[in-house]
Amino acid sequence: MRIPVIAGNWKMNKNIVEAVSLVKELKDFVRGIKGVDIVVCPPFTSLWVVKEIINGTNILLGAQNMYWETKGAFTGETSPLMLKDVGCEYVILGHSERRQYFKETSEEVAKKTEAALSVNLIPIVCVGENLKEREGGETKAIIEQEIKALFSKIDSTLAGRIIVAYEPIWAIGTGRSSSSQDANIIIKFIRELFSSEYGSKIAERIRILYGGSVNPQNISEFMNESDIDGALVGGASLYALSFSQIVKATEIL
Numbered sequence: 001m002r003i004p005v006i007a008g009n010w011k012m013n014k015n016i017v018e019a020v021s022l023v024k025e026l027k028d029f030v031r032g033i034k035g036v037d038i039v040v041c042p043p044f045t046s047l048w049v050v051k052e053i054i055n056g057t058n059i060l061l062g063a064q065n066m067y068w069e070t071k072g073a074f075t076g077e078t079s080p081l082m083l084k085d086v087g088c089e090y091v092i093l094g095h096s097e098r099r100q101y102f103k104e105t106s107e108e109v110a111k112k113t114e115a116a117l118s119v120n121l122i123p124i125v126c127v128g129e130n131l132k133e134r135e136g137g138e139t140k141a142i143i144e145q146e147i148k149a150l151f152s153k154i155d156s157t158l159a160g161r162i163i164v165a166y167e168p169i170w171a172i173g174t175g176r177s178s179s180s181q182d183a184n185i186i187i188k189f190i191r192e193l194f195s196s197e198y199g200s201k202i203a204e205r206i207r208i209l210y211g212g213s214v215n216p217q218n219i220s221e222f223m224n225e226s227d228i229d230g231a232l233v234g235g236a237s238l239y240a241l242s243f244s245q246i247v248k249a250t251e252i253l
Contacts, residue, residue, distance in 0.1 A: 007040075007062060025240035066115070093109055123162055124164075128167040178210070
């Protein structure tokens with residue numbers, strides 16, 4: 001049985017004081033919840049202080065990005081070993097904003113995924129189509145290209161540890177979400193791609209999340225689908241109450 005994941009991507013929000021306030025409130029709201037991996041992904045500047053507050057709780061720490069080298073002359077970058085050192089267990093990779101604004105390619109995302117796995121970080125690899133691609137019937141072709149880029153870098157011994165987040169770009173931060181049925185169709189397709197490459201046993205272990213305007217009102221719809229294993233939450237993760245409500249709804253299911 002796949003353990004659901006609810007991960008909060010804070011993006012470029014919350015200074016240190018605000019981060020402290022949020023996680024202090026959140027840890028009280030989710031205390032005692034089991035059967036769900038609860039992950040918060042603050043900006044780099046708050047990773048250390050957030051880790052100090054969530055030590056000993058059921059909340060896990062993730063980062064929003066990293067570089068694929070472990071050290072070197074890469075000004076402004078953060079290595080996977082640095083994330084491990086600060087206490088991260090997860091890292092978001094290939095988010096649509098990284099691909100769109102910073103021109104990250106699927107090949108670069110694959111290199112980052114390989115590097116994360118090599119130091120025992122769990123990568124949350126984001127894939128998804130934009131509105132033009134969706135309306136042009138290209139959704140599966142885009143997803144297939146982004147997923148298959150991983151296969152040349154990740155062998156079967158590590159593939160089962162990958163988490164994939166399907167985030168239709170047109171639904172991120174817009175208040176519009178994919179229907180749960182449509183999301184499940186694409187997530188099933190992603191699982192089939194992994195099955196074709198690594199076999200059904202590994203594919204069945206891979207947790208695949210939905211992301212895109214997830215909130216306490218719609219989370220149950222997504223979690224009731226057969227292949228959706230949780231959510232990558234954006235705006236609703238910036239508030240302890242709404243994020244905890246999403247976590248609690250997932251635990252109930």
